[in-house]
Every structure is written in structure tokens, then in C-alpha cells.
Amino acid sequence: MVEGLKDDINSSSNNLHSRLKSQIERITRIFSQTTSSTPNLATFLNNTLIKSNISFSDIENKVAPILFQTLVMTPHLSQISYIGLEGQLIFSYGKDQLNNQTFALHSNSSSSSSKTNNNTWYKQSVDHSTGKLLGDVVKFNPNITTNATWFRELAFKSMNGSYAYLGTKWDNGHDLLLLKSATINNVNKGVIILGFLVKELVDEYYDEVNLVGGSLYLTTKDGQMIVNDEIKGTQLKFNVVVDDHDDNTGNSNVLVSFELVKPNTHIGNVTCHPYIGTSSTTRATVINIQGASYNFYCSSLDLIGVQSVYVLALPQSGLIKFIHKHIKGQLILLISIMVLTIFLIFYFVLKNFRDAIVENYLRATLIKQMEATKLAQKKNEDQNLAFARASHDIRAPLAGISGLIDFSYKEVAPGSDLETNLRHIDKCTDDLIGIVNTILDTSKIEAGMMQLEEVEFQMAQLLEEVIE
Numbered sequence: 333m334v335e336g337l338k339d340d341i342n343s344s345s346n347n348l349h350s351r352l353k354s355q356i357e358r359i360t361r362i363f364s365q366t367t368s369s370t371p372n373l374a375t376f377l378n379n380t381l382i383k384s385n386i387s388f389s390d391i392e393n394k395v396a397p398i399l400f401q402t403l404v405m406t407p408h409l410s411q412i413s414y415i416g417l418e419g420q421l422i423f424s425y426g427k428d429q430l431n432n433q434t435f436a437l438h439s440n441s442s443s444s445s446s447k448t449n450n451n452t453w454y455k456q457s458v459d460h461s462t463g464k465l466l467g468d469v470v471k472f473n474p475n476i477t478t479n480a481t482w483f484r485e486l487a488f489k490s491m492n493g494s495y496a497y498l499g500t501k502w503d504n505g506h507d508l509l510l511l512k513s514a515t516i517n518n519v520n521k522g523v524i525i526l527g528f529l530v531k532e533l534v535d536e537y538y539d540e541v542n543l544v545g546g547s548l549y550l551t552t553k554d555g556q557m558i559v560n561d562e563i564k565g566t567q568l569k570f571n572v573v574v575d576d577h578d579d580n581t582g583n584s585n586v587l588v589s590f591e592l593v594k595p596n597t598h599i600g601n602v603t604c605h606p607y608i609g610t611s612s613t614t615r616a617t618v619i620n621i622q623g624a625s626y627n628f629y630c631s632s633l634d635l636i637g638v639q640s641v642y643v644l645a646l647p648q649s650g651l652i653k654f655i656h657k658h659i660k661g662q663l664i665l666l667i668s669i670m671v672l673t674i675f676l677i678f679y680f681v682l683k684n685f686r687d688a689i690v691e692n693y694l695r696a697t698l699i700k701q702m703e704a705t706k707l708a709q710k711k712n713e714d715q716n717l718a719f720a721r722a723s724h725d726i727r728a729p730l731a732g733i734s735g736l737i738d739f740s741y742k743e744v745a746p747g748s749d750l751e752t753n754l755r756h757i758d759k760c761t762d763d764l765i766g767i768v769n770t771i772l773d774t775s776k777i778e779a780g781m782m783q784l785e786e787v788e789f790q791m792a793q794l795l796e797e798v799i800e
Contacts, residue, residue, distance in 0.1 A: 346616065349629045349644060352541060356642060359537045360635060370494045370512040373402060374524045377414075378517035386416045386522060388438070391423045392465075396436075399425050400463030402526075403434070408536065410529040411501055411509060413437075416522030419483030420451060424502055425463065429529070434458050436465055437502050439478070451478055455503065475505045487523050490515045496638050498556050501527065508556070510638070534559050546626075546646040553586065553639045563645055566592060566621055572641055586641050588630050592621070604630035604641050618648075716774070723768045730768070734761050759797060 413424035439451035509527035550559035586604035616627035
């Protein structure tokens with residue numbers, strides 16, 4: 333089956349690319365939703381800033397709180413800035429992901445008599461809850477030169493809704509940002525810029541794309557790399573060339589040239605199709621890289637206004653292995669289900685058999701226990717009956733002895749030793765009758781009919797009788 337599927341590998345590769353292309357389209361729409369708040373924020377600031385002549389005090393009191401709230405509440409937002417007065421008045425909040433800190437950057441040249449080309453920048457810590465400026469102010473050199481020309485160009489591009497471009501943070505040139513800018517009603521009120529950290533966006537969305545052993549590259553048309561999922565064991569260098577020739581789709585074709593960095597060898601070219609969403613047929617370009625064949629797909633991509641190009645490299649052997657692995661997986665799954673079914677049937681029969689044996693054993697044990705309980709009850713009843721009969725038989729002679737003692741009291745001299753002995757015999761007889769009565773009370777206790785009696789007695793007399 334695997335050998336037969338090798339003839340259809342290109343068709344399978346195209347189908348896989350179509351699915352991945354749909355995922356990239358969906359991620360692009362999510363990107364657009366993530367950064368769509370820039371024009372709305374500009375409209376809100378326009379209503380907040382009534383006058384056109386904005387001072388640094390206005391920014392600190394009216395704009396800064398809104399910027400800070402937006403920074404805290406917007407996912408993946410790493411920098412937010414307000415720029416006014418022809419680029420001379422700047423206030424920005426930024427996040428330091430490495431140290432988990434928030435800081436403020438500002439350039440206050442509103443009080444300067446002349447607008448110079450180079451602003452003086454300051455960096456300051458802020459309160460994590462309110463965004464208020466704290467601590468000492470430190471001068472620093474920004475990563476970009478801001479002046480009136482730069483501001484006018486940015487404001488012009490941001491006039492129609494918003495303008496998207498790639499850049500870096502004010503305070504460093506390492507963290508790549510997807511920047512979206514919008515003018516606040518008119519240029520006199522300034523420009524708002526939101527900077528989303530590209531690395532976080534890529535980690536959040538593109539990592540969920542299952543490339544089936546392939547690699548994904550996403551670069552802007554000016555050569556800035558956004559996603560670089562290198563083919564294992566290789567390092568590729570891209571050369572993007574935009575062809576202004578119209579191919580009847582209204583868009584320009586893009587030629588991407590691939591080179592191995594080590595050794596510096598040209599390995600092939602891929603012509604990108606127009607933007608995602610067109611009905612153009614996608615065809616793979618086969619490129620051999622270090623003995624392995626890859627199907628390369630390339631299309632232009634409008635990433636929130638940033639003209640970009642995505643490239644998919646899908647290994648041919650990897651696709652065959654993928655199909656072969658799934659066939660083996662289905663066979664293993666079928667065998668596993670059969671083995672599991674047989675095991676469950678055997679376990680069910682064995683368990684029922686063992687349960688039947690245990691049930692019969694418990695039933696026989698219960699019958700024996702019930703017979704033993706009945707026998708013990710009968711013995712107990714016979715014993716109680718024997719005790720009762722013996723007690724009644726003993727009480728009759730004791731009653732006779734007690735009567736004879738009463739008669740003997742009349743025949744003896746008072747105060748003699750015989751009288752004392754008769755008194756002791758009478759007391760012992762009473763104790764023996766009490767013992768017999770206690771034995772008879774046992775049946776009352778077992779029947780739950782025993783009632784206690786409270787009788788007053790003389791403690792001294794009791795002790796004398798015990799001593800005697």
C-alpha cells in the first residue's frame with residue numbers, strides 16, 4: 333500500500349498544503365482581530381483631547397492613564413506610544429518581558445524654542461497599578477531617530493484608519509514588534525502607536541500548526557524574518573524579489589531564492605502565488621537539500637497590512653512516512669482492539685465464575701452460621717431454664733433453715749455464744765438467698781425487664797457485718 337501511495341505523493345502534498353493554508357488564513361484573521369483596537373483607541377483619545385495644542389502636562393494627566401490601561405488589558409501588547417508636536421512630544425509605556433517590569437519613555441520638547449532633529453529621551457519606572465511615574469529619570473538614546481520628517485511620513489500613512497509595519501522597541505533593537513499606528517482625528521492632536529511583540533504572537537498562534545515534519549517560514553517583502561522554523565540540520569538564507577508584472581490577478585508575483593548558509597550554495601527558487609484567498613492553483617517546487625527532497629510552497633500574505641510571504645517546506649519522505657505510520661497505526665489499533673476484546677471476554681467469564689464460587693461459599697457459611705446461632709440460642713435457653721429450676725429448688729431448703737433459726741432463737745439464752753452463732757447463720761442464709769435471687773434476676777436482665785431499686789442502708793452496719 334505504501335509503495336502504491338508513492339505515486340500520489342504530490343497530490344497528498346498539495347492536499348496537506350491546502351489544510352495548512354487554511355490554518356494560516358485563520359491565524360491571519362486572528363492577528364487582525366488582535367490589533368484592531370488601534371483606530372478605536374485613537375477615536376477615544378480624540379474625544380479626550382479637546383484642544384489641539386497638547387502639552388506634556390495634558391499627556392501625563394489625560395493620555396497616560398488610558399495608554400497604561402490599554403497596555404495592561406491588551407494581550408501581547410508590549411509597547412504603546414503617543415507622539416505629538418511634529419514628533420517633539422513623545423510619551424510611551426513599555427514592558428520588559430525578561431525582568432517582568434513596566435517603564436515609561438518620554439521626550440518632552442514642548443517647551444523648547446526650536447524644534448531640533450534629535451529629541452532628548454528619558455526613561456523612568458512606573459507604578460504597576462496606576463502607571464504613575466516613579467523614581468529617578470534616566471537619559472538614554474532611543475533605537476530610532478524621531479524628527480518632524482519622520483512624524484509627517486508616519487502621520488500621512490496613518491491617515492486612512494491605521495498603518496501597520498514592523499519595527500523594534502524604542503529602548504532596544506532586538507525585540508521585533510508588529511506596530512500599528514493611527515492619527516488622533518487630525519495630525520495636530522498626534523499619532524498613537526501600538527506595538528505587539530512578534531515572538532509572543534508567533535508562539536501563541538503559529539505553534540499550533542501541525543507541519544507533519546515540515547518547516548514554516550514567514551518573512552516580509554523587505555526581508556524581515558517573522559517565523560523561521562529551520563529544516564533540521566540546515567540554515568537557509570532568503571532573498572525576496574517582488575515582480576511588478578501583473579499576472580491578471582491585480583497582484584505582483586514574488587520570487588523567493590533559497591541559499592544554504594553553510595556551505596554558501598544556491599539550492600533553488602520558488603515563485604510565490606498572489607495573496608492568500610485567491611483561487612490560483614498551488615503547485616509545489618521540489619528542491620533537494622542535503623540529499624532530502626522537499627516540496628516548497630510559497631504565497632504572498634497580507635499580515636495586517638504588512639506585505640509578507642510565507643513558505644512551507646514539506647519533506648516528501650516525511651509524507652510517505654506519515655502515511656505509512658498511519659497505516660501501521662490503524663493495524664496496531666485493530667489488533668489492540670481484538671486483543672482487548674478477547675481479554676475482556678475472558679476476564680468477564682472468569683470474574684463471573686469466581687463470583688459464583690464466592691457466592692456459594694458465602695451461602696454455605698451463612699447457613700452453618702445460622703444453624704450454630706440457633707443451637708447456641710437453644711443451649712442458652714436450656715441453661716437459663718436449668719438455672720431457674722435449680723434456684724427455685726434451693727430457695728425452699730433455705731426458707732426451711734431460716735424458719736428453724738427463728739424457732740431456735742426462743743430456746744437459747746440471750747447473750748450466749750449460741751445466740752451469736754445463730755445470728756451469723758441467719759445472716760449467711762440471707763446472703764445465700766440474695767445470691768439465688770441474683771441468679772433468677774439474670775433472666776430478667778436478658779429479657780430487658782430488670783428494674784433497679786434504691787434502698788437506704790447503714791454504712792457502719794454493713795462494714796461490721798463484713799468484718800464479722
